[in-house]
Amino acid sequence: MDEIRPILTVDVVLFTIRGSDLCVALQRRDREPFAGRPALIGGYVHVDEDADTLATAGRVLRDKAGLAGLFLEQLATFSGPGRDPRGWSASVAYYALVPEARLAPVLERGSEIVPVEAIPPLPFDHERIVAAGVRRLRNKGAWSSLPAFLLPEHFTLPQLREIYEVVLGMALNDSAFRRKIDELQVIEPVAGAFSRASDRPARLYRLRQEALQEFNRMV
Amino acid sequence: MDEIRPILTVDVVLFTIRGSDLCVALQRRDREPFAGRPALIGGYVHVDEDADTLATAGRVLRDKAGLAGLFLEQLATFSGPGRDPRGWSASVAYYALVPEARLAPVLERGSEIVPVEAIPPLPFDHERIVAAGVRRLRNKGAWSSLPAFLLPEHFTLPQLREIYEVVLGMALNDSAFRRKIDELQVIEPVAGAFSRASDRPARLYRLRQEALQEFNRMV
Structure with a gap:
């Protein structure tokens, strides 16, 4: 058997x-x-x-x-x-x-x-x-850097918030969202890099190396 | 192949x-x-x-x-x-x-x-x-009723706290623990049932039916 x-x-x-x-x-x-x-x-x-x-x-x-x-x-x-x-x-x-x-x-x-x-x-x-x-x-999206893997390597904070909103299926308060992201310590600014997609230049961020390593990645 | x-x-x-x-x-x-x-x-x-x-x-x-x-x-x-x-x-x-x-x-x-x-x-x-x-x-033990499955059907609050302490590997503040358990809404008192294991009779509790159903159980 x-x-x-x-x-x-x-x-x-x-x-x-x-x-x-x-x-x-x-x-x-x-x-x-x-x-x-x-x-x-x-x-x-x-x-x-x-x-x-x-x-x-x-x-x-x-x-x-x-x-x-x-x-x-x-x-x-x-x-x-x-x-x-x-x-x-x-x-x-x-x-x-x-x-x-x-x-x-x-x-x-x-x-x-x-x-x-x-x-x-x-x-x-x-x-x-x-x-x-x-x-x-x-x-997982509610408390981890995971949704950021749905973004290109460099992204703005409003882009990041949008991705979290889609993943969680609800609107997020912008300042509460920024506090949460600060707490998680998973992103860092890209030195001297700005997005010019909207009226004002927006600082570009990326996932910190430590956040990347926290997860399984494909070989 | x-x-x-x-x-x-x-x-x-x-x-x-x-x-x-x-x-x-x-x-x-x-x-x-x-x-x-x-x-x-x-x-x-x-x-x-x-x-x-x-x-x-x-x-x-x-x-x-x-x-x-x-x-x-x-x-x-x-x-x-x-x-x-x-x-x-x-x-x-x-x-x-x-x-x-x-x-x-x-x-x-x-x-x-x-x-x-x-x-x-x-x-x-x-x-x-x-x-x-x-x-x-x-x-899981940090935010769910799961550790209670390690107890007999009826248990006291101090017994429940001990089980959480063993599972989480750390001492817990008694009143903070009671607030957390209240929030989770997973246990209920057993009408008229008291433990006489210590000096003072202690109220006995059990998992609520809803908490039991939330989890996989063996058939």
Whole structure:
């Protein structure tokens, strides 16, 4: 009985922000089951090349989305006899954050970027995995530097606040937000760098090295 | 290549509190690899009977520790080619909380209860799994009703504070603790019930039904 092994896959909830929408990348499946249906980006664990399931997630993102160097964290493992028609399966789910400016290779490989409020019916238990990803992002986003991984390397404080507002799904008081960001000590000004996108030049910031290292990153 | 399937197991970090020590149950392995070595309680996923890996964890706890109806939550999945000499493997790790008063069947089945500060070298990556469990428990314990699952059904406020102190690893101010517990709204007095363990009778409390339902429980 020990020798009937379940299927082991990895699925990635790839989050980005477009305008004021928190979005997920969905890719049409190129094989059965559910060929042609949009689903999360994922794949089998390859025992001959993957160092662990985090490496599987990294490989899948490189091969199927053209992305590397993202924030990537394990979400949870979803399992059971009914989620995949091929048999008893477990999928180790990850979520990743990609700034909108880096979406080109994702779109080139045929992914759609869909607001989390408008996700179509998905195969397997991918809707459940997306919902778990949104919950995790909202919980973590409230007290960590995590939403900043959705921004380009340099950003203004108003841009940062907007990203937090989208992730948390609520408007934030600007001075309370600035106090919170000060407390977290996760960003630093970029010496001499200003954004000229609005009327007044706005100072540009970046994540501090310590904040970057606090998190799992793709190899 | 898709058909070389990894090994899929479940391991459970079974926490309890003895005196003022946060402890974990370790069981000597009854088969290779690492036969005779103390390790976490775990086992293979049985695709013919388990509804998911949570059900595997429940079955393993029933069969190997004589326990049911505990707080049980998924921790993370640990994986790779090197953690198990039988080949590329993934273990979905759970943690469970058991009150000391319910340890008899665990001890009868040959488990040892070991303080987390005195864990011996463990096979596989079980030390890493225990460390992840301790981190999760300490993080969650700070703001949830979770530590109360380490107590008998009825408990006094001083008993509850002691459990929080052990879980968090620090002394707590009594009135600040009571305010925090009030805020959480997770316990309620048991009508007319008092403990006579100390000089003055102390009111007995229990977890509210809503607090119980908030968490995964074993079926």
